[in-house]
Amino acid sequence: MDMPGPGPDHGRLARFVGAWSGEERLSPSPWGPGGCASGRFEFRVGVDGMALLQDYEEEKDGRVAFRGHGVFIVDPLTQGIAWWWFDSLGFAPEPPARGRWDGDILRMEKHTPRGAARYTFALGDDAFVFRIENRFAGQDDYVEFMRGDYRRLR
Template identity: 35%
Template sequence: MLTEHHRLLHRLAGRWRGAEMMATTRWAPAGPAESEAVAEVALGGTHVFQSYRQVRDGRTAFESRAVFAWDGERERFAMFLFDTMGFVPDGPGIGVRDGDGLEFTRRSARGAGRHRYVFADEGRYRLTVAFAPAGGDWTDMLEGDYQRLD
């Protein structure tokens, strides 16, 4: 049975284009980027599958695939994320509702990543991504504003 939690995840569905600003990280220099995300509601509405591609200087700089779900048994959201960095996740990012959005925190021996999605309306959302190395403080990595294309 689909719930309000599933419907919140469904807001990620669609084809999106975004303008991003990257901060300097250990993986990449600071600067602007463009991205496209394509997400579909799947498996009877219980999951959302997302493909993401970031372009910098005319070339693909980063890609990821994510699966978003509502874990009704544990009463929490989950995000399974795989990307071109190649790390196999220790487990899902655990998610909570954050006002009119979602916040997922992933943890591993390397540190923690936080993805915060804020839905402005049906055709737009903002994403911020932060990272904290093991034992370190949170640092913002990415801020993006995304518009639905379809």
């Protein structure tokens, strides 16, 4: 059997490769009071080009308050994007968020017993906007939890 290789959607994900930094606005949530923060991402390609690996740090009040690690793949069965997220809150990342590209916007959704989330990565040449909208158990509508505006450092 020939091993599969990266395709066009892997190339789209690879546009994130590099270091990014930006300002974030968080809404009050079960995890904290909200407010302003600074976020840093480092993206790199791994697993022979078949995955995008993501490391993240959020800084509030001069110290790192939150860390995360993400793994994106192009699912060979659906051709959609799957994203597993591990972070300092410690929740298991199953199921992955799933979604698709819509032009330069990657839209993802995830449903867990704690609620549902929508993630939007709007990618430009040297900038991207990342939004998280949550709908917790008992809520009818999604509410923006976080918005970050990031610029490429390298």
